[in-house]
Amino acid sequence: xxxxxxxFTTGSARIAFKGGPxxxxxxxxxxxxxxxxxxxxxxxxxxxxxxxxxxxxVSWAFYIGNFxxxxxxxAAAVMLVIPAYIxxxxxxxxxxxxxxxxxxxxxxxxxxxxxxxxGRPDRVWQLMPIIGTPNLPSSLLGWDVMVLNxxxxxxxxxxxxxxxxxxxxxxxNRKFVVPLLLFSIPAAVGIxxxxxxxxxxxxxxxxxxxxxxxxxxxxxxxxxxPAILLILFxxxxxxxxxxxxxxxxxxxxxxxxxxxxxxxFLFGAEIFREYYSNTHHLIHTQYLYSGVHGHDALVPYxxxxxxxxxxxxxxxxxxxxxxHLVTLNLGCVLIFAGVYIEKGMALVIPGMTPDTLGExxxxxxxLNEVRIGAGIFAIGFLVFTLLCKxxxxxxxxxxxxxxx
Amino acid sequence: xxxxxxxDLVNSDQEKLLPGSSSLAILLIVFLSISMLxxxxxxxxxxxxxxxxxxxxxxFGPAEISGVExxxxxxxxxxxxxxxxxxxxxxxxxxxxxxSGYFPCTECHADLDLNxxxxxxxxxxxxxxxxxxxxxxxxxxxxxxDDRDVLRLINGRLITFDESYLLCGQCHGTIFRDWRQGIxxxxxxxxxxGKSYLLCAHCHDPHAPAFHxxxxxxxxxxxxxxxxxxxxxxxxxxxx
Amino acid sequence: xxxKSFDRRTLLVSAGLSTMAGISAAASGKSTGWVERLLKRRxxxxxxxRREEILTELEEACRVKYGRDDITVTDTPALDGVEFAxxxxxxxxxxxxxxxxxxxxxxxxxxxxxxxxxxxLEMKKDHGIDFAESNVYxxxxxxxxxxxxxxxxxxxxxxxxxxxxxCPVKATWQEPDGIVVIDSDWCLGCRCCMSACPYGARHxxxxxxxxxxxxxxxxxxxxxxxxxxxxxxxxxxxCIHRTRKGRYPACVEICPVGARKFGNLLDEAGEMRYxxxxxxxxxxxxxxxxxxxxxxxYAT
Numbered sequence: 001x002x003x004x005x006x007x008f009t010t011g012s013a014r015i016a017f018k019g020g021p022x023x024x025x026x027x028x029x030x031x032x033x034x035x036x037x038x039x040x041x042x043x044x045x046x047x048x049x050x051x052x053x054x055x056x057x058v059s060w061a062f063y064i065g066n067f068x069x070x071x072x073x074x075a076a077a078v079m080l081v082i083p084a085y086i087x088x089x090x091x092x093x094x095x096x097x098x099x100x101x102x103x104x105x106x107x108x109x110x111x112x113x114x115x116x117x118x119g120r121p122d123r124v125w126q127l128m129p130i131i132g133t134p135n136l137p138s139s140l141l142g143w144d145v146m147v148l149n150x151x152x153x154x155x156x157x158x159x160x161x162x163x164x165x166x167x168x169x170x171x172x173n174r175k176f177v178v179p180l181l182l183f184s185i186p187a188a189v190g191i192x193x194x195x196x197x198x199x200x201x202x203x204x205x206x207x208x209x210x211x212x213x214x215x216x217x218x219x220x221x222x223x224x225x226p227a228i229l230l231i232l233f234x235x236x237x238x239x240x241x242x243x244x245x246x247x248x249x250x251x252x253x254x255x256x257x258x259x260x261x262x263x264x265f266l267f268g269a270e271i272f273r274e275y276y277s278n279t280h281h282l283i284h285t286q287y288l289y290s291g292v293h294g295h296d297a298l299v300p301y302x303x304x305x306x307x308x309x310x311x312x313x314x315x316x317x318x319x320x321x322x323x324h325l326v327t328l329n330l331g332c333v334l335i336f337a338g339v340y341i342e343k344g345m346a347l348v349i350p351g352m353t354p355d356t357l358g359e360x361x362x363x364x365x366x367l368n369e370v371r372i373g374a375g376i377f378a379i380g381f382l383v384f385t386l387l388c389k390x391x392x393x394x395x396x397x398x399x400x401x402x403x404x
Numbered sequence: 405x406x407x408x409x410x411x412d413l414v415n416s417d418q419e420k421l422l423p424g425s426s427s428l429a430i431l432l433i434v435f436l437s438i439s440m441l442x443x444x445x446x447x448x449x450x451x452x453x454x455x456x457x458x459x460x461x462x463x464f465g466p467a468e469i470s471g472v473e474x475x476x477x478x479x480x481x482x483x484x485x486x487x488x489x490x491x492x493x494x495x496x497x498x499x500x501x502x503x504s505g506y507f508p509c510t511e512c513h514a515d516l517d518l519n520x521x522x523x524x525x526x527x528x529x530x531x532x533x534x535x536x537x538x539x540x541x542x543x544x545x546x547x548x549x550d551d552r553d554v555l556r557l558i559n560g561r562l563i564t565f566d567e568s569y570l571l572c573g574q575c576h577g578t579i580f581r582d583w584r585q586g587i588x589x590x591x592x593x594x595x596x597x598g599k600s601y602l603l604c605a606h607c608h609d610p611h612a613p614a615f616h617x618x619x620x621x622x623x624x625x626x627x628x629x630x631x632x633x634x635x636x637x638x639x640x641x642x643x644x
Numbered sequence: 645x646x647x648k649s650f651d652r653r654t655l656l657v658s659a660g661l662s663t664m665a666g667i668s669a670a671a672s673g674k675s676t677g678w679v680e681r682l683l684k685r686r687x688x689x690x691x692x693x694r695r696e697e698i699l700t701e702l703e704e705a706c707r708v709k710y711g712r713d714d715i716t717v718t719d720t721p722a723l724d725g726v727e728f729a730x731x732x733x734x735x736x737x738x739x740x741x742x743x744x745x746x747x748x749x750x751x752x753x754x755x756x757x758x759x760x761x762x763x764x765l766e767m768k769k770d771h772g773i774d775f776a777e778s779n780v781y782x783x784x785x786x787x788x789x790x791x792x793x794x795x796x797x798x799x800x801x802x803x804x805x806x807x808x809x810x811c812p813v814k815a816t817w818q819e820p821d822g823i824v825v826i827d828s829d830w831c832l833g834c835r836c837c838m839s840a841c842p843y844g845a846r847h848x849x850x851x852x853x854x855x856x857x858x859x860x861x862x863x864x865x866x867x868x869x870x871x872x873x874x875x876x877x878x879x880x881x882x883c884i885h886r887t888r889k890g891r892y893p894a895c896v897e898i899c900p901v902g903a904r905k906f907g908n909l910l911d912e913a914g915e916m917r918y919x920x921x922x923x924x925x926x927x928x929x930x931x932x933x934x935x936x937x938x939x940x941x942y943a944t
Contacts, residue, residue: 048851048874049833050757055627056847059838119833119848119875126813126832133686133830135814141836142812203932204806204842234428283776329428333435357765357797357844358775361627364446459783463758466749467859472742474749476897486890582943586915587733587923590902594890595914596726607901615901617786621741624780625758630850 008167012390019389026385030378037375040368041116049119051368057361058352060117062344062369066376067113068195069224069343071148072217074106075192076225078155078184083255087248094242094395096181097162098232100155101387102225103188107152109380114145116372140198147191154184159387166394192217199351206281207351216266222259223312224339226252227332232388234329240392250323256335257316264313287360288350297362298350301341308338460626469621478593478600485598495593495600499565507565509552518549535612537575546571546610565605572604686814686830687719687866695719698829699866706860706871715862717870720888722821728882728937729822729916730893731905731925732796735942739764739787739794743895743904747798750883750894751869752861754853761880762798762895763844769793798895799824799845799880800928800936807837807846816877821888822909822937823881825867831876838877842929846879882906909937 019027044051054061077099084095115121126132127145134142158180165172196214203209230252233244274285286292288302315321315331322328354360365373454461466474479495501507512528522542525532534541548556555563555571563570573580582588586599589607593599608615687695699717706715744762753759765778769791778795788794805824808816815830816837838846852874864870865885872878883893887906896904907916916939919925925939 048849050631050851055630055850056838056844057627059835059848114834117834119835119877120831120873123813123830123832126815126830133814135809135811138809139812139836140810141834145812198836201810202806202840204840231428231432280774280776325428329431333431337435337439352839354776355844356775356842357763357780358778359780359844365443367444367447370443370447458781460781463756464745465755465758465859466745467755467856469745472745472898474746474894474898579944582922585918585922586907587731587905587919587943588902590897590899592892592897595887595892595907596890596911599892602902615738617788618738618740618900619785620739620783620787621745623741623783624744624760624763626781630757 004164004168008164011167012163012394015393016386016389023389027382030382030385033378034375034382037372037378040371040375043368044116044372045121051366053363053366053369055361055363057355057359058349058363060348060352061363062365062373063113063117065344065348066373067110067117068199068217068347069340070106070110070113070380071192071195072221072339072343073225073228074103074110074151075188075218076221076223077102077106077229078188079222080226080229080252081181082185083251084248087251093162094236094244095229095233095248097159097391097395098229098236098388100159100184101384101391102229102232103184104152104155104159104387105380105384107148107155108383109376111148111152112376112379113373116376140194140201144191144194144198147187147194151184151187151191154180154187158184159391163391163394166391189218192221199347202351204356205284205351207284208347210270212266212270216263216270219259219263219266220339220342223256223263223309223335224343226256227335227339230256230332231329234325236388236392242392242395246323249328253316253322253328253331256331257313257322260309260313260316260335264309283354284350287353288346292354293360295353295360295362297364298345298353302346305338305341305346308334309342312338454626454628458626459623461629462622463625463629464622472621476592482593482598482600486594487597495598496566496603497600497606499568499603500605502565507553509547513552520544520549533612535614536610566603568610569604572610687827702866702870710857710860710871712857712860712862715860715864715871717864717866718885719866720885722819722823723888725908725910727822727909728801728887729907729909730801730882730938731916731919732938732940733903733905733943734793734795734940735944736901736903737764737794737796738901739766739782739792739796740900742898742900743796746894746898747880749859750861750886751880752855752864752871753847753878754849754855754872755859756854757850759847759849759853759878761845761847761878762796764794764796766792766794795940797843797845797928798938799882800843800934800938801882802934802936804933804935806840806842806932806934810836810840812836819867823867823884823887824879825881825884826877826879827867828870828872828876828878833875833877835877842932842934846877848877849874 040051052061052063080099081096115124118124127134127142129136129146134146136142136146158177161177162172193214196217199205199208200210200213230249233249236242237244271285274282283292287295288298290296291299312331312334315327315334321331349363353362466472479497481495485495520542522540534543546555548554548562551562553564555565555568557563557571558574569580569583579588583601583604586601589602589604591599591601604610604613687698690698699719702717703715706717707713741764744760744764747753747762748755748760751761753761763780765775765780766782766789767773767778771777773795782789782792801822801824803818803822805818808818808824811817812834813830813832815832816824816826818824833848835848838848849872853872855871860871861869863885865881865888868881868884883891883895887893892906893904896906905915905919907914909916911917919941920939923941923943925941927934927936927939
């Protein structure tokens with residue numbers, strides 16, 4: 001048993017780090033970005049969060065926006081298992097495993113974003129039950145940390161089990177994996193809902209305090225998560241033996257069109273309520289889409305996000321563009337950009353601008369923040385690359401368990 | 405429709421480069437570079453601009469402010485009024501002009517003839533601007549004509565300047581009541597014990613009681629300028 | 645892979661910081677071991693003896709850092725039968741900001757970068773109370789300006805605080821006398837409370853707070869005006885170090901127009917109850933149901 005584990009560890013590590021020049025170039029690039037970000041984090045650690053452009057007026061911004069976006073990616077990657085089951089796509093194990101791997105990497109990134117956002121990183125252990133003092137059940141961030149960690153552990157268990165059995169050319173334990181896999185689907189909905197509640201529960205910020213925030217989060221996540229996977233599947237199709245049927249890809253694109261429709265519909269409902277009722281709370285939406293008193297830093301991004309989303313929706317809706325490789329990929333990139341802007345900038349920042357006392361402080365990130373963000377993304381990509389690298393050859397063996 | 409399917413790309417080489425013609429690779433590169441460009445242009449743009457001449461560029465602390473006594477001492481006797489035998493008494497500092505050289509008024513007025521006629525004062529008290537209620541208000545409405553060291557209520561009762569609030573309270577009844585309850589005016593000391601009040605005349609010039617405008621202390625520093633000093637420091641110390 | 649580095653980094657950081665914190669213990673000669681220090685608990689959960697030890701350590705740390713040996717750190721508890729409340733007379737306030745600087749003087753806020761707990765909002769008379777139209781940076785030669793009135797805002801010491809329930813680590817709570825306090829030694833710096841506060845009353849130490857040694861107010865309370873570290877949130881505590889000993893808050897005493905009132909809400913004969921009986925009071929953003937203990941009123 002112990003021998004099995006050590007051989008698995010060393011074996012998969014060997015696989016993970018074995019590769020050609022392109023692979024090493026990619027890893028090297030990520031490593032450099034990591035170090036670049038780490039240096040920026042060290043600067044922030046020494047001088048405090050004053051190295052960011054966050055202030056009392058806008059006290060959450062770039063980091064928390066990225067955190068939110070990545071929780072969405074993590075949730076959606078696993079939710080993709082649902083249609084995979086329903087439509088019985090053939091390489092379902094592959095789709096599930098890559099979804100889980102993406103989820104693991106995205107959760108790691110999102111937790112790192114929370115880590116760099118707190119003022120006292122030396123005290124994060126206080127969030128843990130038993131050793132710390134989590135303020136449950138009342139604190140939603142407390143819940144969020146719990147469910148994210150739980151979700152990470154859950155996905156790691158599934159992935160490690162599949163890879164471990166695959167490595168030893170044993171069939172995986174269906175009675176063990178399938179319930180966990182099924183459980184991870186509501187868990188995925190759960191993490192994003194709790195994350196949405198962190199915002200939606202804040203009565204002081206009317207821009208966030210909306211009942212449809214959680215559904216909007218889920219809808220937009222269901223666009224951005226699969227967008228990454230679609231691109232990944234194409235890369236895998238070309239560079240490995242793994243065959244993912246084109247029909248599956250088109251079907252995912254079609255589902256993304258529906259999700260994007262839902263997202264746009266919910267967005268429209270929100271916009272209607274804001275503009276028709278025209279209360280004081282409208283000012284945040286106005287700041288985002290038209291600017292207020294000459295404060296208009298976010299306006300171009302808000303419109304860019306909306307245009308990207310609508311364009312991608314149309315591309316995915318029309319069968320001809322959905323099945324054409326160029327427009328399909330264009331749609332993926334547009335969706336990714338649209339949702340990233342929507343979550344990363346257009347959710348957190350306008351919620352805080354103007355602040356609760358009506359002051360306008362136009363936040364934009366500092367270079368230091370962007371560097372830390374890039375570093376975290378590099379770490380995430382590194383994790384994902386290495387995990388995929390381990391998974392691909394193990395999955396290659398046709399004897400390594402039969403998928404549902 | 406041209407699209408490479410899985411079967412077109414049968415290869416076992418995992419490290420094979422993406423086909424150069426791949427729309428995907430081009431798109432990803434274009435996307436990455438555009439987003440990088442946008443991000444850096446945002447960062448270079450810096451935070452929102454502050455119009456020239458707007459306040460809040462500099463951080464002031466209490467130490468830089470003169471003319472305001474932040475370390476004000478309590479009146480002596482407050483502690484006794486809290487716990488001692490005089491518990492519950494309100495202390496009042498001496499009335500204004502007590503030590504200005506004017507008081508006692510009888511020093512001059514005892515030898516002067518009484519002139520009840522309203523007129524422009526030229527020899528003495530010409531600094532007093534009388535702007536208090538009806539236009540026919542005159543000094544002797546409040547100051548006792550026979551002994552200028554005391555004030556005179558409407559009912560003829562004579563009071564010292566220490567009790568001037570009784571005089572004001574004749575007209576300003578609700579404010580007088582609020583003042584006695586501690587709702588009007590400034591008080592210092594113990595919320596659950598001895599405290600000192602100010603007399604009406606400490607804050608309101610009885611001859612022209614409207615409050616005068618005062619200079620505000622400096623505005624807070626704007627978020628755009630909060631980090632100025634810290635950033636300078638960070639630039640001085642070369643990181644890594 | 646990355647979780648490992650994450651954990652290791654956290655461990656390294658906490659180990660490093662606990663070593664730094666250990667310096668103060670070494671200086672004070674206490675027997676508390678590093679294990680106990682690492683597994684520290686919230687101040688309110690500790691035994692009286694351990695609390696006493698921590699207060700002494702804090703005083704010692706001030707001595708080392710600022711070179712002053714007259715700084716005392718107390719943990720004066722809430723008085724029985726007391727619930728504090730505050731009144732602010734908007735018809736009197738002239739917007740002179742004396743209270744803002746008196747508060748800074750009293751509560752040891754960082755001077756640069758500047759932290760101020762009271763924000764005085766200038767509002768236009770033809771708009772009425774309207775936060776969206778308010779201006780906190782007004783700087784005329786003289787106040788009040790004829791077309792303006794002024795609304796000072798600090799912590800409203802809500803009965804149903806939005807800030808305390810969102811704290812993920814129980815680092816902020818409401819005391820029996822109604823004061824909402826923060827444990828600066830437990831605050832994570834996640835700033836959830838700043839998002840949740842509808843009054844902008846919470847302020848963050850974006851870097852190491854800076855205050856000149858001679859400007860420090862040596863009379864401090866562990867949940868109030870004690871010297872704070874980098875990366876934690878702070879707020880108005882009704883001058884907890886003064887009011888729990890019976891004194892008025894600093895802002896009440898400095899106000900040149902006597903617009904600020906303070907007292908015990910449970911005292912029928914007290915000035916707060918009189919005020920609420922005789923005047924018509926209102927609270928800010930009542931629709932959020934935070935139920936502040938900070939009442940605004942117009943005396944005339």
